[in-house]
Amino acid sequence: MSQYSGKIVFFEGKCFTGRRLEVFGDCDNFQDRGFMNRVNSIRVESGAWVCFDHxxxxxxxxxxxxxxxxxxxxxxxxxxxxxxxxxxxxxxxxYRMELFEGQNFTGQCVELCDDCPFLQSTGFSKNCLNSIKVYGDGAWAMYEEPNYRGRMYIVERGNYCAFTEWQSENPNIQSIRRVVNYF
Known part of the structure; x- marks a missing residue:
């Protein structure tokens, strides 16, 4: 198994019943594998995954x-x-990331190396996060509400010049945590 692979199993029915789809890597469209987009239960056997409703x-x-x-x-x-x-x-x-108030890495900057349940407690003056740089080895989960709640976005190593690059519709981020569940 490669460093980035894992195994996740999707079930059409609740409690792991009905048709199933086993996935071991990127799957950009469940229907291309003969599985409808209806998922009522999931078993993650290894790895950490980001799933999308489209x-x-x-x-x-x-x-x-x-x-x-x-x-x-x-x-x-x-x-x-x-x-x-x-x-x-x-x-x-x-794990290391730099958070910027403005787009294109401008404005106030805060560095994180650990989980942060409330971003403003770090001295970041606003809950508007417009750009980030992710360094190091790990992925991060960013949430629109404190204490790891609300809409979530996954970011991995790289530069994100604007909030739209992590698929957000707005720059509101209030908590961030490391993704640490490997296998």
């Missing part, structure tokens, strides 16, 4: 770590739609 890695994001999710409420889903998924790429154990 094909082509679009729409609402859900982070799923190793474990069982017998119904869509367990992954904070609003319905049973799921269209694509991919493993979260993690390279090691070093």
């Amino acid at each position: 094909p082509d890695f679009k729409g609402q994001q859900y982070m799923l770590e190793k474990g069982e999710y017998p119904d869509f409420q367990r992954w904070n889903g609003h319905n049973d739609h799921m269209g694509s998924c991919k493993p979260i790429k993690m390279h090691g154990e070093q």
Whole structure:
């Protein structure tokens, strides 16, 4: 198994019943594999995954770590739609990111190396995060509300010049945590 692979199994029915789809890497469209976009339970056998409610890695994001999710409420889903998924790429154990108030890495900057349940507690004056640089080895989950709640976005190593680059519709981020569940 490669460093970025894992295994996730999607089920049409609740409590792991009905038709199933096993995925071991990026899957940009469940329908291309003969599986409808209706998912009511999920079993993550290894790795950490980001799943999307639309094909082509679009729409609402859900982070799923190793474990069982017998119904869509367990992954904070609003319905049973799921269209694509991919493993979260993690390279090691070093986490570091820089957060910027303005687009293109301008304005106030704060560095994080650990989880942060409330971004303003770091001295970041606003809850508007417009650009970020992700360094190190790991992926991060960013949330629109404090204490890791609300809409979530996964970011991995790289530069994000604007909030639209992590598929957000607005720059509101209030909590951030490391993705640490490997296999």
